[in-house]
Amino acid sequence: MMDGIITPYDRLTLIHHHERPTVRDYIPMIFTDVYELHGDRLYSDDKAIFGGIGRLDGIPVTIIAEVKGRDLNENKEVNFAMPHPEGYRKALRLAHQAEKFHRPVINFIDTPGAYCGVEAEERGQGEAIARCLYEFMQLRTPVISVVLGEGGSGGALALGVCDELCMLENAIYSVISPRGFASLIWKDAGRERDACDIMHITAEDAVALGVAEQIIPESEGGAHTDPEITAENIHRSLSISLKDKMSKDIDELLLSRYNRFRSVGEFTQMDTTVDQGG
Amino acid sequence: MTMEELFRQVTQKFYNDDQPKEPDFKCPRCQKTTPAKTMQENMLVCPVCGYSSRLTARDRLRLTCDKDSFTETEAGMTSLNPIDFPDYEEKIADLREKTGLAEAVVTGICTIHNERCVIAVMDSHFMMASMGSVVGEKIARAFELAGNEGLPIVIFTASGGARMQEGLVSLMQMAKTSGAAAKFSEKGGLYITVLTDPTTGGVTASFASLGDVIIAEPKVLIGFAGRRVIEGTIKQQLPEDFQSAEFMLKNGFVDMIVERRNMRRTIAHLIRLHRGEVR
Numbered sequence A: 001m002m003d004g005i006i007t008p009y010d011r012l013t014l015i016h017h018h019e020r021p022t023v024r025d026y027i028p029m030i031f032t033d034v035y036e037l038h039g040d041r042l043y044s045d046d047k048a049i050f051g052g053i054g055r056l057d058g059i060p061v062t063i064i065a066e067v068k069g070r071d072l073n074e075n076k077e078v079n080f081a082m083p084h085p086e087g088y089r090k091a092l093r094l095a096h097q098a099e100k101f102h103r104p105v106i107n108f109i110d111t112p113g114a115y116c117g118v119e120a121e122e123r124g125q126g127e128a129i130a131r132c133l134y135e136f137m138q139l140r141t142p143v144i145s146v147v148l149g150e151g152g153s154g155g156a157l158a159l160g161v162c163d164e165l166c167m168l169e170n171a172i173y174s175v176i177s178p179r180g181f182a183s184l185i186w187k188d189a190g191r192e193r194d195a196c197d198i199m200h201i202t203a204e205d206a207v208a209l210g211v212a213e214q215i216i217p218e219s220e221g222g223a224h225t226d227p228e229i230t231a232e233n234i235h236r237s238l239s240i241s242l243k244d245k246m247s248k249d250i251d252e253l254l255l256s257r258y259n260r261f262r263s264v265g266e267f268t269q270m271d272t273t274v275d276q277g278g
Numbered sequence B: 001m002t003m004e005e006l007f008r009q010v011t012q013k014f015y016n017d018d019q020p021k022e023p024d025f026k027c028p029r030c031q032k033t034t035p036a037k038t039m040q041e042n043m044l045v046c047p048v049c050g051y052s053s054r055l056t057a058r059d060r061l062r063l064t065c066d067k068d069s070f071t072e073t074e075a076g077m078t079s080l081n082p083i084d085f086p087d088y089e090e091k092i093a094d095l096r097e098k099t100g101l102a103e104a105v106v107t108g109i110c111t112i113h114n115e116r117c118v119i120a121v122m123d124s125h126f127m128m129a130s131m132g133s134v135v136g137e138k139i140a141r142a143f144e145l146a147g148n149e150g151l152p153i154v155i156f157t158a159s160g161g162a163r164m165q166e167g168l169v170s171l172m173q174m175a176k177t178s179g180a181a182a183k184f185s186e187k188g189g190l191y192i193t194v195l196t197d198p199t200t201g202g203v204t205a206s207f208a209s210l211g212d213v214i215i216a217e218p219k220v221l222i223g224f225a226g227r228r229v230i231e232g233t234i235k236q237q238l239p240e241d242f243q244s245a246e247f248m249l250k251n252g253f254v255d256m257i258v259e260r261r262n263m264r265r266t267i268a269h270l271i272r273l274h275r276g277e278v279r
């Protein structure tokens, strides 16, 4: 960081700061009456995804979150926030429960990506994510998602089909990790910094690309310097968004949720007119 | 048209072209070599192990649609460069030239054994059929067309995953296509997915896994994460059938494995069965 100019790579460093608050830190600062709810009712309970109910400003809400650990032991416990299919299926179970009881859903995204492993493939990682995209798109209750740190690929998007996407100031959202990108494009995982420069992964980029609506300021120097202030900022944004979305007709809300994604894409017909989205 | 006629058509097309003779086919599954001519006569399926090799969209349409029944939609759609990725336009232009395709998916309306349907065919010869703006948009429009026309939709999937050169815009196509599938399903439409070699990454994690009926071709690769990524994670060799059509069937993620020569008939039967007519 030089002369107050913060590069995408600086942001990547900040979100990997060992003291960066996790959703476990934020939840008690933002919500009251929180009860954790476990399990997907199909296979097991994935600790990489937190599920629960609580209140935001007194309003009952469902909370679904990708959980990073605060130290190595916690990280082993939560598989470094890389969910298995049962994590996504737990999320879906709780989302449908929220729909039934007319509770809005608040998703917190913070993952390097969905877990890549033999068991994850055996239990249908692809199908689990696809099902989240499909079901959240039609979920008849407001959904607000917040990217806390890493918004890694399909594993992040699974909790990102929402009416409004907020990103913390230093959070990133990307199709692949900068490291993975460097290794794929240049066959050199070490060129992470170069990848950050061309990938358009910052909160500002996400807003410019029409993917995110809000940027939530962090405390000066990054969220770890003052988690309480950052939590307050998250709380304030959620309060405003929630009131706004809850006041809308649900069919209108679903249509605009669909259009948030339907309109992303840049293409042209026959090399003549420029068409942004459909 | 009979299967024999279809074989002949493909074979003739192949040998009448003024192109250098195709090299023999080396099967990536059983490693056995088969002469190109034999492969052509066998619908490009390995005669030794049954692996259904990769087809161009053009060949797939010839083998699938009734003769002269296919009308292409959105033919000229091409990608812009949403994140100003270096040399992306040049790469696309180069591939258009090389493959004769405008993008990695061809969409349209056809009949299959007289059953009218919307069809989308992904072609791995175009940037590994990675999903960017155009693939996402054409798939979404295909669902919308099927919904508006009251037709079933059949999608032959193949993909290496996301289009890295389009960054976050590429990722969003997963939500776009899944949303389009959901909207189509709400209307009561039938969506048949045919998973072909290879179906991976963001396409597996979106519309490819959302068919009402999911068919796979024998021995094809189907999965979410890349094999090398997983080997890197677990630091051990993976079993032979890992992420194959057969593996997906065993684990409950595809409905049936259908050989290429039976594909047309199977799709037509499935469409008829979903119309709800008693006969």
Ligand SMILES: [Zn+2]
Pocket: B027, B028, B029, B030, B031, B032, B046, B047, B048, B049, B050, B051
């Ligand atoms: Zn073979």
